[in-house]
Amino acid sequence: MTGARKDLFTRALAAAPGRLHFAAHSHHLWPDAGFEGQVQAWDDAARHADRKWDHVFGAVIPEAQGHVARELGLPDPSTLTFSSNTHDFLLRIFSGFERRPVRILSTDGEFHSFRRQAQRWEEAGRAVVERVPLQPFATFAERFLEAARGGRHDWIVVSHVFFRTGQAFEALGELADVARPEGPWVLVDGYHGFMARRTDLSAVADRIFYTAGVYKYAMSGEGGCFLHAPDGFCPRPVVTGWFAEFGDLDGPPGGVGYRADGGRFWGATFDVSALYRFNAARRRLDVEGLTTEAISAHATSLAAAFQSAVREGRAGPLVEAEILNPVAADQPARARFLALRHPQAKAWSEALLARNVVTDVRDDVIRFGFGLYQGDEDLDGLIAACAAL
The missing domain is CATH 3.40.640.10 (Type I PLP-dependent aspartate aminotransferase-like (Major domain))
Incomplete structure (x- = not known):
C-alpha cells in the first residue's frame, strides 16, 4: 500500500488550494505529467x-x-x-x-x-x-x-x-x-x-x-x-x-x-x-512503481476509514444512508468509490459543494471517490464537512 502522493498533482492542487476533491471516480484530477x-x-x-x-x-x-x-x-x-x-x-x-x-x-x-x-x-x-x-x-x-x-x-x-x-x-x-x-x-x-x-x-x-x-x-x-x-x-x-x-x-x-x-x-x-x-x-506511474493494485489499496484504505466514520455516526446524517458497495473482506469486487443511497443524496452533495467539498450524485445515490492525491488530513476534512450537514 502507498500513501498520498500529492507531489504528483502539484498543479491541480495549487489551482484550488481550499478544495477537497472526493470525485476521483468522476473527473480525476490530472497529475503534473498530464x-x-x-x-x-x-x-x-x-x-x-x-x-x-x-x-x-x-x-x-x-x-x-x-x-x-x-x-x-x-x-x-x-x-x-x-x-x-x-x-x-x-x-x-x-x-x-x-x-x-x-x-x-x-x-x-x-x-x-x-x-x-x-x-x-x-x-x-x-x-x-x-x-x-x-x-x-x-x-x-x-x-x-x-x-x-x-x-x-x-x-x-x-x-x-x-x-x-x-x-x-x-x-x-x-x-x-x-x-x-x-x-x-x-x-x-x-x-x-x-x-x-x-x-x-x-x-x-x-x-x-x-x-x-x-x-x-x-x-x-x-x-x-x-x-x-x-x-x-x-x-x-x-x-x-x-x-x-x-x-x-x-x-x-x-x-x-x-x-x-x-x-x-x-x-x-x-x-x-x-x-x-x-x-x-503511465510513464510517471511506472517510474514511481505505482501499480493499479498499489493505488487501489490506498484508495480502499481511505474508503474503509470513511465508511467507519459513516457507520459510527461521525459523518452526521450519512449514518442514515445505505452503503451499496461497502468495503468488506468478503466483497472485494467493487468500484473505487463509496455509493450511499438516501433520499437526501442530492441535497447533501449540494451542501458539501457549498463547503468546497466535491462529490457527485446519481439520482438518490451520493458517490465519494478516493485517489492518490488524498491523505488523512483530507479525509478528516471530509468527515467534518459531513458532520456539519
Whole structure:
C-alpha cells in the first residue's frame, strides 16, 4: 500500500488550494505529467506539422496500445482502437448487425451513453432491448447469465463495474462462453474498472469486446477512449471512418476493405492530446512503481476509514444512508468509490459543494471517490464537512 502522493498533482492542487476533491471516480484530477504530455502534443504538432499523423500512428498510438494491453492482459495490442468517446464504438458495433431489429440484452444500470442510445434505437424500431434489473444484486450474475444463455439475443452489453452503485459483475468468463462471431456479440463497459482495479482479460480477449477510457482512474481527461475488438467479430462495421483504410485490408473485390485487426473500428480525425497525457501519466506511474493494485489499496484504505466514520455516526446524517458497495473482506469486487443511497443524496452533495467539498450524485445515490492525491488530513476534512450537514 502507498500513501498520498500529492507531489504528483502539484498543479491541480495549487489551482484550488481550499478544495477537497472526493470525485476521483468522476473527473480525476490530472497529475503534473498530464501537463507535460499536453505540452508535448503541442510541440509535436509544431515540429511535424503536416506529417504529425505519421508520428502519432508510428509512436504515440502504439505506446498507448501497449499501456492498455499490459494493464488488461491483452495478448495483442493491435486489437485496440481509440476514439474520443465510447459512444462512437457503440454506433460502429451496432452498425455491423445485418438483421433488424437488433435483439439486445443489457441491464437497468448502464451508463447514459448506452442507456439513451438504446432507448432511441427502440423508439426507431431498430432494436428490442431486454434489461435485467441489478437488484437484488446478490442474484444478478445468475439472472443475467441465464438470460444470456437463452439464445434470444444478438448483442449483450453489460458493465464490469456499475457506475451508479459501484457493484461489480465478475462472471466475465461465463459470459464470454456465450459469445460467437455469428452472434451474440458481448460488449463489456469497463470504464469504472480500467485502472481502478486489477483486470485480466487474457482468458476472454478472444471472445469479448471491451471499452473504456482515460477520463477517470487513468487520470488523463476526456477524449481518450478505446475499444478492444476480438478477431472475427463484426469484421465490417457499416459506420466506418477513413482511418480504417490504412493497413492490410480484407474485403470483397471492388468493395470497401477493412483491416483484420482492431483497426477495422477506426473512425476519422480526432484530437490525440488525451493519448499524450495518458502516455505521460503511465510513464510517471511506472517510474514511481505505482501499480493499479498499489493505488487501489490506498484508495480502499481511505474508503474503509470513511465508511467507519459513516457507520459510527461521525459523518452526521450519512449514518442514515445505505452503503451499496461497502468495503468488506468478503466483497472485494467493487468500484473505487463509496455509493450511499438516501433520499437526501442530492441535497447533501449540494451542501458539501457549498463547503468546497466535491462529490457527485446519481439520482438518490451520493458517490465519494478516493485517489492518490488524498491523505488523512483530507479525509478528516471530509468527515467534518459531513458532520456539519
